Structure formats: C-alpha cells, structure tokens
Amino acid sequence: MTATILDGKATKDAIFAELTPRVAALAERGITPGLGTVLVGDDPGSHSYVKAKHADSAKVGVTSIRRDLPENTTQAELEKVIDELNADPACTGYIVQLPLPSHLDENAILERIPPEKDADGLAPISLGRLVLGKQGALPCTPLGVIELLRRYDVPLKGANVTVVGRGITVGRTIGLLLTRRSENATVTLCHTGTRDLASEVARADIVVAAAGSPGLITPEMVKPGAAVLDVGVSRVDGKLAGDVAPGVEEVAGHLSPNPGGVGPMTRAMLISNVVEAAERAAG
Numbered sequence: 240m241t242a243t244i245l246d247g248k249a250t251k252d253a254i255f256a257e258l259t260p261r262v263a264a265l266a267e268r269g270i271t272p273g274l275g276t277v278l279v280g281d282d283p284g285s286h287s288y289v290k291a292k293h294a295d296s297a298k299v300g301v302t303s304i305r306r307d308l309p310e311n312t313t314q315a316e317l318e319k320v321i322d323e324l325n326a327d328p329a330c331t332g333y334i335v336q337l338p339l340p341s342h343l344d345e346n347a348i349l350e351r352i353p354p355e356k357d358a359d360g361l362a363p364i365s366l367g368r369l370v371l372g373k374q375g376a377l378p379c380t381p382l383g384v385i386e387l388l389r390r391y392d393v394p395l396k397g398a399n400v401t402v403v404g405r406g407i408t409v410g411r412t413i414g415l416l417l418t419r420r421s422e423n424a425t426v427t428l429c430h431t432g433t434r435d436l437a438s439e440v441a442r443a444d445i446v447v448a449a450a451g452s453p454g455l456i457t458p459e460m461v462k463p464g465a466a467v468l469d470v471g472v473s474r475v476d477g478k479l480a481g482d483v484a485p486g487v488e489e490v491a492g493h494l495s496p497n498p499g500g501v502g503p504m505t506r507a508m509l510i511s512n513v514v515e516a517a518e519r520a521a522g
C-alpha cells in the first residue's frame with residue numbers, strides 16, 4: 240500500500256480561491272479585513288511563517304499590518320504594541336507569533352488580545368469559548384487538520400484519533416475540536432508521560448503527530464490504512480524534520496507530509512478566520 244498524500248499546499252490554494260471572491264464582496268460593501276502580526280525576536284522559522292502569512296493576505300486581498308520587534312523587547316513595549324493594534328480599526332484581527340522569547344510573559348500577552356480581534360483562537364477568552372462550545376475564533380492548526388481530512392473524505396465520525404503532543408497550538412486544543420458533535424471522534428491525547436505510545440498509535444484510525452520529536456512515529460506502530468498527519472516541527476542540521484519516520488507511507492492509507500501538509504493549512508485557516516470574522520462583524 241502507498242498512502243494517498245494529503246496535499247496541504249494544493250488545498251490551501253483551493254481555499255484561497257474560495258476566499259478571494261468573499262473578500263471582494265466585502266470590499267464592495269466598503270469593508271477590508273486587515274490581518275496584523277506581532278513577531279518578537281530572530282527565530283528564522285517564525286520569520287518565515289510570518290512572511291508567508293503576509294504573502295497569503297496579499298493573495299486574497301486582506302490588508303497586512305506587520306509589527307516586528309527586536310529580541311530585547313520588554314514586556315511593557317510589547318504590551319504597548321498590542322494596545323495599538325487593539326485601537327487600530329484597520330486591524331480587524333491579529334496574531335502574536337509563538338513562541339515569544341522566554342523573558343516575556345506569553346500568557347499575559349495573549350490575555351491582552353480581545354476575542355473580537357483574536358485571529359488564531361489562542362487568547363484565553365477564545366479558548367474558554369471553545370471549551371464551552373460558544374462561537375469564537377478557533378486555533379488554526381487543529382482547524383487545518385480537520386479541514387484537510389474533510390476535503391480528502393477521511394471519516395471522522397466515530398474514528399479513534401490518537402494525538403501525540405500536548406502543546407497549546409495543536410495537541411491540547413485539537414481534542415476539543417474533534418470531540419464536538421460535528422466531528423464526533425474519540426480522542427486519546429498522548430505525551431511524554433504516556434506509558435505505551437506504540438499501542439495507543441496502533442489502535443488509531445487517525446494519528447496526529449505533534450510532539451516535535453523527529454521520526455517518533457515509525458511504520459511498525461501504524462495500523463494499516465490509518466491516516467497519519469505529521470505536524471511535528473524540529474530542525475535537524477538546519478532542515479525541517481517531522482515526527483513521522485520514513486516508511487510510514489507504505490503502511491498508512493493517507494499521509495499528510497511535512498513540509499507540504501498541515502503547515503500550509505494552518506496559514507489557510509488563519510486567513511479564513513480573518514475573513515469569517517469580518518463577515519460576521521459586517522452582519
């Protein structure tokens with residue numbers, strides 16, 4: 240068996256083709272969605288993600304507002320930039336690129352983002368709304384995983400999903416989305432304290448690997464025909480390395496590669512969140 244590739248790049252392009260006329264329809268009503276990004280420091284990965292997000296915005300007609308700050312930015316300086324974006328009517332939604340440098344209080348910054356401007360659902364009020372099943376921005380990577388599976392007709396209802404990794408951008412939040420009635424999946428969340436990772440992966444219809452541990456998921460672990468999504472990001476000798484080891488494509492039914500899988504979908508869902516929020520605000 241060779242897995243069907245879940246092509247995140249082609250799917251992102253298809254989503255942008257759908258979003259472009261929606262942005263044009265907003266423009267006819269005098270509304271231009273504006274995506275802001277706040278980036279602190281020199282992390283090359285974060286710089287390339289933010290650059291890509293602005294290129295994406297331009298493609299669909301969303302305005303970009305970019306705030307790049309040096310590594311030694313203080314908490315007070317960062318909070319001032321956040322307050323400026325909160326007051327700027329051209330910025331209809333924004334993100335703070337994570338991780339922030341370790342001297343900054345990430346949670347205090349995320350708490351400052353009002354839910355109506357939270358473009359990637361990581362502010363505490365948005366996360367609380369997700370827990371309560373209330374309307375709000377949803378985290379982009381989990382949304383991207385679900386949208387990719389949906390577009391390739393991989394069934395979620397009743398599926399056993401094993402998620403590996405408990406970070407806030409993927410592992411901790413994806414279970415909340417997958418266990419909504421609209422998805423109705425059964426989710427097992429694994430982490431470094433999991434006693435028998437191999438058996439948790441082996442019984443999964445869908446594996447979401449987001450541990451940031453290169454090659455963690457090996458072909459022997461995977462149930463034949465399962466869908467495997469590689470969301471892990473590590474750098475090995477300066478090159479991107481995912482969590483899924485070579486050979487999994489021979490066992491899995493579907494595989495989202497890394498790069499080229501969930502990463503581009505994360506970006507597509509961000510732009511989609513911004514457009515949807517602008518449509519909702521317009522009534």
Ligand SMILES: Nc1nc2c(c(=O)[nH]1)N[C@@H](CN(C=O)c1ccc(C(=O)N[C@@H](CCC(=O)O)C(=O)O)cc1)CN2
Pocket residue numbers: 284287288291334335336337338359361379380408479497498499500501502503505506
């Ligand atoms: N505020 C946020 N910070 C972070 C998030 C997030 O959702 N919100 N997620 C990740 C990084 N991320 C988005 O910001 C992201 C990751 C990967 C990609 C992407 O397109 N990756 C490419 C490969 C790029 C490369 O070679 O390095 C791919 O997978 O094909 C986009 C966005 C952490 N921070």
